[in-house]
Amino acid sequence: MRSRYCSFGLRAVVRLATAALQERATMVIMKVFSMFTVVALALVLGLIGMTRSGAFSPVKVTQDKSKIVLAATPTIGPVSITPQIIGANIPTILKVTVQIKDPSLVPQTVQLRRMEPGGVGGVLARLNDDGKDGDLVAGDQVYTGTYSASLPLGSTKFAVSAVFRAFGPVVSDPISVISLQVPPTFTVNMAAGAAGGPLALTNFGDTFSQGGILPGYGAAEIDVTTVPPPSVSLNDFVSTELKEANISAMQTFQVGQVTCVQAFYTDTFTPTLSYANEAVYCPTSQLLYKFYLTYLPGDPSEANFIASFSQVVSSATLVP
Numbered sequence: 457m458r459s460r461y462c463s464f465g466l467r468a469v470v471r472l473a474t475a476a477l478q479e480r481a482t483m484v485i486m487k488v489f490s491m492f493t494v495v496a497l498a499l500v501l502g503l504i505g506m507t508r509s510g511a512f513s514p515v516k517v518t519q520d521k522s523k524i525v526l527a528a529t530p531t532i533g534p535v536s537i538t539p540q541i542i543g544a545n546i547p548t549i550l551k552v553t554v555q556i557k558d559p560s561l562v563p564q565t566v567q568l569r570r571m572e573p574g575g576v577g578g579v580l581a582r583l584n585d586d587g588k589d590g591d592l593v594a595g596d597q598v599y600t601g602t603y604s605a606s607l608p609l610g611s612t613k614f615a616v617s618a619v620f621r622a623f624g625p626v627v628s629d630p631i632s633v634i635s636l637q638v639p640p641t642f643t644v645n646m647a648a649g650a651a652g653g654p655l656a657l658t659n660f661g662d663t664f665s666q667g668g669i670l671p672g673y674g675a676a677e678i679d680v681t682t683v684p685p686p687s688v689s690l691n692d693f694v695s696t697e698l699k700e701a702n703i704s705a706m707q708t709f710q711v712g713q714v715t716c717v718q719a720f721y722t723d724t725f726t727p728t729l730s731y732a733n734e735a736v737y738c739p740t741s742q743l744l745y746k747f748y749l750t751y752l753p754g755d756p757s758e759a760n761f762i763a764s765f766s767q768v769v770s771s772a773t774l775v776p
Contacts, residue, residue, distance in 0.1 A: 530558035530620045532628035539649035544609040544635040553600045560621040566599045571613035571630045607635040611773045637771035639764035654681035676751040676761040682743040714738045714774040
C-alpha cells in the first residue's frame with residue numbers, strides 16, 4: 457500500500473514538472489515570435505518610399521531588437537516660388553528656392569515636381585546650390601532652380617523632393633501657384649513678377665507717365681498680391697490700409713468659397729492728380745489675397761475696367 461502511494465506521488469511530480477517545462481517553452485516561443493514581429497515591422501516601415509517632410513517614417517531598431525524608435529524625417533523647406541500668382545496659359549519663368557540643412561542630403565537629388573491627384577509627379581527641374589543659374593551663393597544650403605510654366609486657370613501644386621542617406625527620398629509640403637484670367641485688352645508685366653512683385657496687368661503696356669503715373673484716360677492697371685493673414689478683423693485691416701483714402705463704399709464679396717471685402721475708394725495725391733480704385737481682400741488660412749483696380753476718375757471706360765477686373769477676381773480658385 458505504501459509503495460502504491462509513493463508511485464502515485466512520483467507520477468504526480470513528473471506530470472507537474474512536465475507541465476512547467478511546457479509552459480516555459482511556450483513563453484520562450486512567444487517571446488521569440490514577438491521579437492521577430494518587431495523586427496519585421498521595422499523592416500516593412502523602413503521600406504517606405506517617398507515620405508512627406510517632417511513626418512515619421514524611417515525606423516531604427518535598438519541593439520537588443522526589442523524596441524522600435526521612430527526617427528523624424530529630414531526637413532525640406534520652406535519652399536518659395538516666385539511669382540506665385542501668374543496669368544493663366546501665359547509662359548512664365550518660375551524661380552524656386554528651398555533651404556535644406558540636413559547633412560545627409562544627396563545634393564544632386566533636389567528636384568521640383570508637380571503634385572498630381574495620385575501623388576508626386578515627374579521631375580520638372582533640378583535645383584542647385586552652386587552659385588549658378590539663379591542661385592545666389594554657392595554652398596549656403598539654399599537650392600535654386602527655374603521652370604518655364606504655362607499653367608491652366610486655377611491652382612497648381614508643386615513640391616520639392618530630395619534623397620537623404622539612410623532615409624531615402626523625402627518630399628516637401630506642397631506649395632500652390634495661382635493662375636488668373638488675363639482680360640483680352642490687358643498684358644502681364646513680367647518684370648514685376650520676376651522681381652517678387654505683384655501680378656501686374658495693364659492695358660497700355662509699360663508706358664507710364666512721369667515714372668509711374670497712369671498715362672491718361674483709357675489707361676487702367678490691375679494688381680494682385682498676397683500678404684500674411686491679418687491679426688485683426690478683415691474690416692479693421694481694410695479700414696487701416698485705406699485710412700488715407702476716401703472710401704465711398706465697402707461690402708462683403710464672395711470669391712469661390714471665400715467671403716471677401718470689396719471697397720471702392722479714391723486716392724488723392726495732389727490737387728490735380730487722383731486715382732479711382734476698386735479693391736477686393738480675400739482671406740484664406742495661409743494668405744490674404746489683395747486685388748486692386750486703378751484708373752483716372754471720370755474715365756469714360758470705367759465700366760469696361762470694372763468688368764475686366766471682375767474677370768480677374770472671379771477666376772481665382774480660393775479656399776478658406
